[in-house]
Amino acid sequence: MTFDRDVLTPDDAPTPFAPPVSPRSVTLGISLLLTAVLAAVLLVLPAPYAIRAPGPTEDALGLLEQSDGSASDSGAADGASATAVPVVQIEGAPTFPVTGELRLTTVSAFGGPGGDILLGDVLQGWFSTQRSVQPVELVFGEESPQQQQEVLQAQMTSSEQSATVAALTELGFEVPATLTVAAAVPGSGAEGVVEPGDVVRSIGGTPVVTHQDLLTGLDDVTPGDDVVLGVERGGEDEDLTVTTGQGDGRAALGVYLEPEYDYPVDVTIRPGEIGGSSAGTIFALAIIDKLTEADELDGAVVAGTGTMSVDGLVGPIGGIRQKLYGAVRDDAEWFLAPASNCAEVVGNVPDGLRVVRISTLADAREAVEAIGAGEADDLPTCTSGS
CATH class of the missing domain: 3.30.230.10 (Ribosomal Protein S5; domain 2)
Structure with a gap:
């Protein structure tokens, strides 16, 4: 006696049960996708920063x-x-x-004018030991x-x-210098006293032959004290009384100089x-x-x-x-x-x-x-x- 039976082929196998997708899962998936897209866009947008990196030597x-x-x-x-x-x-x-x-x-x-950097570069710079990231205006200013x-x-x-x-x-060389006043520093004791074109000839009665002579003449001056500056103005010698200010480690005359050196x-x-x-x-x-x-x-x-x-x-x-x-x-x-x-x-x-x-x-x-x-x-x- 023979019996007929149905043979199940792989194509006839029952489909495994799949739970329905919840609205929360759909929302989460869409959020992750949008976040990834937004992050990718931000990485290629210009950033208002500048990066400093090791330059050539x-x-x-x-x-x-x-x-x-x-x-x-x-x-x-x-x-x-x-x-x-x-x-x-x-x-x-x-x-x-x-x-x-x-x-x-x-x-x-x-970075800076005409050379924007990307946010991705900024992020990389923040984690680098060799680079530094700063607001662009601190590095380049507005020039x-x-x-x-x-x-x-x-x-x-x-x-x-x-x-x-x-x-x-x-x-040990002596380097003679002609020190000509370009301008007085605004707000300094020299303003209204020196004039552009004045040539410095002495300080405190000591001749100024080199630039070092002028600086040495200020070494023993207390900032805020007066000093007598001998200048040549229009071919005539004049003594000017200048109230000094605070300089970098010494008293300052408050003048911008245009030096010419005889090397x-x-x-x-x-x-x-x-x-x-x-x-x-x-x-x-x-x-x-x-x-x-x-x-x-x-x-x-x-x-x-x-x-x-x-x-x-x-x-x-x-x-x-x-x-x-x-x-x-x-x-x-x-x-x-x-x-x-x-x-x-x-x-x-x-x-x-x-x-x-x-x-x-x-x-x-x-x-x-x-x-x-x-x-x-x-x-x-x-x-x-x-």
């Missing part, structure tokens, strides 16, 4: 590739040919071979890119002058595309290194930063955290940091880099000599008390 003892404007041997299609020229070139005095590198450091800034470039170029020109005067003075040695500094004033200390050290017979660095790679005044004072700069990372990226083992930036240095030194605290050009010179001689263990740091 330049060896002040090395060569700079500079276009000479002529066609290269391979034809005009290759553009202008390039010539390697010294970043710091000295004529009129014996120079000596150097080894090692003195690297000036820079900061690259992104146009052209105005910013003009300011940076003017600062670089002034920095080159101050570095040259300070370096030559450190080496005993011809120094040409080529900063390339770099602007600003923070390379002054490294430029001054490069001049000293080339004009002294001893090879101070002896092969060491030292980076650094800091403004330089004509009397050899190292001043603070911005973006030092980014400069530290730029230095170690470009193989520097040592970094010369202004003492006034030490609070920003502590806790932000990358592995492989040793930071030396400096306040004057003499400090910086001693540090370089100690590093080159292998005697740098006792150099002051941003955390030491020495």
